[in-house]
Amino acid sequence: MENSILGTTFVCQIAMIVRDVEKATRRFAELLGVPAPSVIMANEDGSDTVTYMGQPTKGRVKLSFFHMENLVVEFIEPTEDPTTWKDFLDTKGPGVHHIAFKAKNKMLETAKKLEEFGFPLIQNGDKYAYVESTDDLGVILELLDID
Template identity: 85%
Template structure:
């Protein structure tokens, strides 16, 4: 799939920003008839180096993941740390935040290509990068450095 700037057409995740991750997680589990996954606080220990709009941030966030047959559904409740998640909730309210593509070993290289395409890097950590594509696509794109 080298003809795509993303290097792939595999969507691996769709993520929603919510005000209450516990409520959303339990309601979605109830809807699906499955056990609710564990809710975690990402980067609680500060081990991930997170940058938002070019500045360091703690980047903590409350998450749950539903591993569906074909994609992962992620629920995100922002903390008070500066982040794209917090900005999204404050400016738009709950909703679809991003669609993630698998970018194994090429996350920053792909992000640089997308920047030239007009989708600037807005936030990144050790294993992910978000590019601002909302004006053109209606959603942020995430590049995930995962297997």
């Protein structure tokens, strides 16, 4: 791991952009035979400091999380706020947006290393950072500052 730019191989989340998070949540719960988790409006109160393409944004988004045995599956419905989520839906439609790696206490340090590697930081909040790696990897990478 010493030579790893990411500093981890721990994938903790896969996230999909959808047009209707309530429908996606309900259908995935039906598929799995589990209760549907709550859908939340993240950052509705503006408590998270969100930056997209170097500019501040409200960064509100509707989310649901399925806690699987080995990782979290996240469904994301963008709002009209400028974000990577809205841009993704507008340009590509629904689909896999990112895979997330646990980067506890090293999120911004790791994001800087990834930028030097050619994956620039495109959006970040207090506990997450997205880097643009789509051209090389087919997906955005997220760094999560979580336990």
